[in-house]
Amino acid sequence: MKEDVLGHYDSFVQMISEVSSFVQKLNAEMLGTESPYDHSLKVLSEKAEDLKKDKFMLMVVGEAKSGKSTFINAYLKKDILPMDVKQCTNAIVEIRDGEKYRLIATYADGTIKVIDNDAEIGQFMKENAAMDDEYREIPVSLINSELLMKWQDKPESEDDINDLLKHVAEDNIHRLPQEEYEKKIRKYIRQRKGSWRQLVKTIVIEYPFEDQELKGIEILDTPGVNAEGKVGDITNEFVEKANAVMFLKPIAGSALESSSFKKFLNSKSADRNKNAMFLVLTRAANENGKNTEEILQEAFKQFGNINEHQIIPVDSKAELFANSIDGLSSDELKRKLMELKANKEIDSFLLLPWFESNGDKDKYLDEVRKLSNFEEMRNRLNLFAHKHEYLALSGFLDIMIKVSDQASAIISELVGTLEQKAEDPHQLNEKLQEKKRELDKVTAKINETIQEISEKYTLPEVGEIVKKTGEVMSEYAKEIAAVDNSGNDGVEQLQKITLRKLDILSAMAEELQKNIVSECDERLLDCSKEISKDIDYRILKPNLTTEAVDAIKAKCKSDSYETKVVKSRSKAPLLGLAGMLFGPIGWGVAAGSAALYGLGLFENTEYVSEFSKSKYFDEVKAELTPKVARMKSDVESLLQDFAVKIINAYTNALNGNAVRLKKQYDAILQAKLTAEVLQEQIRQGKERREKLNSIFLNIQRIKSGIDKNVE
Numbered sequence: 001m002k003e004d005v006l007g008h009y010d011s012f013v014q015m016i017s018e019v020s021s022f023v024q025k026l027n028a029e030m031l032g033t034e035s036p037y038d039h040s041l042k043v044l045s046e047k048a049e050d051l052k053k054d055k056f057m058l059m060v061v062g063e064a065k066s067g068k069s070t071f072i073n074a075y076l077k078k079d080i081l082p083m084d085v086k087q088c089t090n091a092i093v094e095i096r097d098g099e100k101y102r103l104i105a106t107y108a109d110g111t112i113k114v115i116d117n118d119a120e121i122g123q124f125m126k127e128n129a130a131m132d133d134e135y136r137e138i139p140v141s142l143i144n145s146e147l148l149m150k151w152q153d154k155p156e157s158e159d160d161i162n163d164l165l166k167h168v169a170e171d172n173i174h175r176l177p178q179e180e181y182e183k184k185i186r187k188y189i190r191q192r193k194g195s196w197r198q199l200v201k202t203i204v205i206e207y208p209f210e211d212q213e214l215k216g217i218e219i220l221d222t223p224g225v226n227a228e229g230k231v232g233d234i235t236n237e238f239v240e241k242a243n244a245v246m247f248l249k250p251i252a253g254s255a256l257e258s259s260s261f262k263k264f265l266n267s268k269s270a271d272r273n274k275n276a277m278f279l280v281l282t283r284a285a286n287e288n289g290k291n292t293e294e295i296l297q298e299a300f301k302q303f304g305n306i307n308e309h310q311i312i313p314v315d316s317k318a319e320l321f322a323n324s325i326d327g328l329s330s331d332e333l334k335r336k337l338m339e340l341k342a343n344k345e346i347d348s349f350l351l352l353p354w355f356e357s358n359g360d361k362d363k364y365l366d367e368v369r370k371l372s373n374f375e376e377m378r379n380r381l382n383l384f385a386h387k388h389e390y391l392a393l394s395g396f397l398d399i400m401i402k403v404s405d406q407a408s409a410i411i412s413e414l415v416g417t418l419e420q421k422a423e424d425p426h427q428l429n430e431k432l433q434e435k436k437r438e439l440d441k442v443t444a445k446i447n448e449t450i451q452e453i454s455e456k457y458t459l460p461e462v463g464e465i466v467k468k469t470g471e472v473m474s475e476y477a478k479e480i481a482a483v484d485n486s487g488n489d490g491v492e493q494l495q496k497i498t499l500r501k502l503d504i505l506s507a508m509a510e511e512l513q514k515n516i517v518s519e520c521d522e523r524l525l526d527c528s529k530e531i532s533k534d535i536d537y538r539i540l541k542p543n544l545t546t547e548a549v550d551a552i553k554a555k556c557k558s559d560s561y562e563t564k565v566v567k568s569r570s571k572a573p574l575l576g577l578a579g580m581l582f583g584p585i586g587w588g589v590a591a592g593s594a595a596l597y598g599l600g601l602f603e604n605t606e607y608v609s610e611f612s613k614s615k616y617f618d619e620v621k622a623e624l625t626p627k628v629a630r631m632k633s634d635v636e637s638l639l640q641d642f643a644v645k646i647i648n649a650y651t652n653a654l655n656g657n658a659v660r661l662k663k664q665y666d667a668i669l670q671a672k673l674t675a676e677v678l679q680e681q682i683r684q685g686k687e688r689r690e691k692l693n694s695i696f697l698n699i700q701r702i703k704s705g706i707d708k709n710v711e
């Protein structure tokens, strides 16, 4: 299960860091400088290391002289720690398995010292791990950590000292008079203030553990808990991290309900690690079975939230003694016991079993081990450690679950933000196609329709303008040709036809302008509105009025007399005829001819000035037809100009449309590209969330398997 958990942990860490860098890349603010799960990840990596090493930290705490050092020595079956009624432990000592016996000390200023010589280690422990006699009545370790190591080279603070004195008033376990107690504390401070650097902060002892079961265990011996249940700052830190905390209390000591253990249990550090707490009642061999049972029952009652299996009576001294006689024969044991008895160096509870075992060493050893109750204690600790491994895995997975929850929430938030920003690329694509069609239409209009309209109207020879005016002209010519130029009303007809054609041309100019516009409007619909309203239509009035024609006619009439030779002498009938024909004005002309005639220049021939209808017609025609031709060319150039202007106006409008459409097209295209990028990011985000989720499910599955073992 551990391999399984650690395997998942590796892929989990990789996934989380991938999620972090993904989120960081897309939205750096979302994670800030520190992710919400950074701390959890750090804790996880520390715990993962511990899991890999099978590390199990057992911490031993308890009031001064409760038997902590003795307990550890007995448990490890090796006299490592100084234990004494007089000397007390003064620094945290960590004991762990190692290649060889050695001691590593860390001083208050960070200096590290390593000793690997047995005798020197013993010496060092006596000098540093234990407190000398002079100060055994005062809480030295507390003074060291709370004052000296804090002040370092700074001057001592009276406030700090008073604070400490208040706190340690109850720690005056040797019941020194208050004044003397405080005086001793101040003396210690004065003496050691300057040498704070030599204070030992931690001591690590390594040696090769014989017992394979103990390989992963790390045992901490600590300076005593004070009467208020308080431990020093450094000890406090360890209480939180420890896998099991054994609180030692002499079984016959102070009452349970007012014990420092109760206060310690309520402290913050202990509170966080409650299920890892053991209450070990020491010096149990001295107590009779009935009392022990009563005290146990009382303890179960007082400390209801501690597992009953984790409240155990032991006697470390009995265990120590059992360890020391393990290799002896019955005789050797007998001699040893007698010697100890004679020197009053043996407790009576160790002598009694000797008398009961009839001099049999094995029997005696059994009895002593029964008294020590260490086997039971070991079993219960092993059971706990075993359960603890499951709990540690489960707790480890709990943190992973918490982190994956947080990471998943962050990813979801990011995906949500991206989704808000991203438009649907399908919709954008449709919009884009639509714009493209519009744009193509406008472009086609510019390139084809405009060209067509322009050609339809303005081409030389075949263009509508030229064709229509040409038709008028050819009709004009035809109609004139049909007139009888010698008839009486030839000129009148000519006049009528001419004026009508001029009107037709004028009307044509107007009509063709309208045609051009309406054709443009119809075929270039999208821009007709803006343009049609400011079109400047031009009206071309016929360039000839009836009065002007009359003047032309009058002029032509006078030019239309022809001199004619008359053979007859009788002039009167001729003149009379002329008079009849031309009326009074004609007379003048005729009279002129008559006068010439009368002068007698020609005798036999008479010259008569005679009015010619056809000449008159031709004269008038010669005057009028150029007017029509002129009007025609005026109409043509007006219309050509107009067509060019109108077509230009529409082209400009269409170009404007095309530019606008192109801009819209580009904007949609940009939006589409952005949307595609965003969609890809959303996809990646969702993919990561999926992966996280599957890791999450796996973690939960493993956890429920593990939790079955500790239910």
Ligand SMILES: Nc1nc2c(ncn2[C@@H]2O[C@H](COP(=O)(O)OP(=O)(O)OP(=O)(O)O)[C@@H](O)[C@H]2O)c(=O)[nH]1
Pocket (backbone or CB within 6 Å): 062, 063, 064, 065, 066, 067, 068, 069, 070, 071, 082, 083, 084, 085, 087, 088, 089, 090, 222, 223, 224, 282, 283, 284, 286, 314, 315, 316, 317, 318, 347
């Ligand atoms: N009878 C008996 N004596 C014990 C037991 N445990 C410790 N002692 C004695 O109590 C005295 C103090 O023991 P230590 O192990 O030094 O106690 P400690 O808790 O380490 O003391 P400090 O380090 O000063 O806090 C020693 O003389 C031990 O022999 C026990 O279980 N039974």
Ligand SMILES: [Mg+2]
Pocket (backbone or CB within 6 Å): 068, 069, 070, 082, 083, 088, 089, 221
């Ligand atoms: Mg000790």
